[in-house]
Amino acid sequence: MICVECGSAVNHVYRDYGKGNVRLTRCQICHEYADKYIEYEFMLVLLDLILHRHQVYRHLLFNRIDYHESGVDVTLLKLIPAFICFDAYLKWFRLAKYYDESFDSASLATVSSFSSKPYDYHFTLLGCAALEFLLFVLGILMIARLTQRKVDTHFVKYNYLVMAILISTFGRLLIVLMMIWDYDVNFGRVVNIFILTSNITATKVFLDGSGMQASACVLGGYMLRMLVPIAMYLANRSFIMFIL
Structure with missing residues (x-):
């Protein structure tokens, strides 16, 4: 303690x-x-x-949380599917808003190579959300390892860093408000910014480092995460790439 x-x-x-x-x-x-x-x-x-x-x-x-020599607390692991599902819902919501407001059915057919609208492929969006989350966590872990000072004798338990990331991603649950009330798509961007700032705070607390180090870890993880939407966009231009 x-x-x-x-x-x-x-x-x-x-x-x-x-x-x-x-x-x-x-x-x-x-x-x-x-x-x-x-x-x-x-x-x-x-x-x-x-x-x-x-x-x-x-x-x-x-x-x-009970002490863990390795691994992640089971209660926090149970939150991961919820985070992924809410992120997938936000992707679906953005795509639906974009195509319904920007295209009619005729022009949509010329843009999309799919037989239906891109946001109808729910499992694709779910897989993208899961891969993005995995890359985000891995990115933070890699940058944290690289930015640790060699003269620092502080031993970092990276499983606790993962738990810090999971705890600070609690803001993802706010997406449920978009399911209940008719919020604008910008609400999702506000939530994402809030989650990133929470991730920075949790990373800074755990590493006991500077705000710059924590920001570098989180932003590095976010840049690695962005490889997924970029790859989806290059594979099929119908999947619009959203930043935040």
């Missing part, structure tokens, strides 16, 4: 004196409460996630 304020290691974050008498412990280094989120309700934790608080990522990564 660690102190969420300064990141120093602590033996425990609270003491249980029995009969419901629980007291938070203070960090010996910064003298603040080691983990104030122990007493927070879920909505307050979520609010701090939205606000990009460094402390909440330390709480979730090191004090809330």
Whole structure:
């Protein structure tokens, strides 16, 4: 366990004196409460996630999740299919909006080599979303490994970096609002920007590095992810390539 304020290691974050008498412990280094989120309700934790608080990522990564020598927590793994499905839905939504607003059925036939509209190929969009997510995570891991200073003795557990990325991608679940209400396609771009900034915050917290290093990791992962829509566009010009 660690102190969420300064990141120093602590033996425990609270003491249980029995009969419901629980007291938070203070960090010996910064003298603040080691983990104030122990007493927070879920909505307050979520609010701090939205606000990009460094402390909440330390709480979730090191004090809330059970220690993993290797591998990723099962609860976080269960979120991956949801992230991929929501990303695929956003792709479908953008393509549907673009073609329905820009082309009639006759002109669409001259643009697309498919027998139907490009956004009717749901499994193709789902596969693209899954591959993009995989490349994004791999890109962050590779850049993080390259940017680690050789003189730095800090040992990086990359499985925890993956978990930090998964936690900070929680904003993808906001796409469900587009399914309930008739939001404009620009809402998806706002969500994507929010996710990227959350990824940068989580990467910075875990690597305990600079904002520039974290930004380089996330943007590097995003550039690697963009290889998928570029390849789809080159293979068939009917798949419009969207940035963000």
